[in-house]
Amino acid sequence: MKKLTKSRDNKMVSGVLAGVAEYFGFDPTLLRIIYGAATLIGVGSPFFLYIVLAIVIPEAPRSNQPKNPTSYGFNSGKKRPEQPAARKEAEKVKEEDWSDF
Numbered sequence: 001m002k003k004l005t006k007s008r009d010n011k012m013v014s015g016v017l018a019g020v021a022e023y024f025g026f027d028p029t030l031l032r033i034i035y036g037a038a039t040l041i042g043v044g045s046p047f048f049l050y051i052v053l054a055i056v057i058p059e060a061p062r063s064n065q066p067k068n069p070t071s072y073g074f075n076s077g078k079k080r081p082e083q084p085a086a087r088k089e090a091e092k093v094k095e096e097d098w099s100d101f
Contacts, residue, residue, distance in 0.1 A: 005060040014054040 007018035010028055017035055021028035039046045 004057060006054070006057050008060045008062070013050075015059070016050060016053045016057060019057060019060070020053075 002023060004023045005019050006015035007022055007028070008015060010018040010022075012018070012032065017031050018028040021031040035046055035050075
């Protein structure tokens with residue numbers, strides 16, 4: 001059984017719109033665009049509705065494993081580096097070569 005919760009993986013402010021989009025099975029970006037347009041037009045005070053939903057809708061339970069263990073960061077899609085990059089050493093400069101005057 002599906003339960004309406006705030007998203008933990010795809011949140012911009014509090015995860016309300018992403019949670020609603022995940023519940024109904026469509027793209028959260030599309031819902032954000034529609035919601036932003038409705039806020040600008042002022043149809044039904046969506047700003048206050050968002051605040052109420054952020055308070056009322058429970059947060060999704062934490063999971064021990066990330067959904068995609070090869071990615072890190074907020075929707076970055078980048079893979080973790082296997083080994084850290086080697087540090088470069090700076091060139092030594094003679095005392096008289098660096099003056100700006």
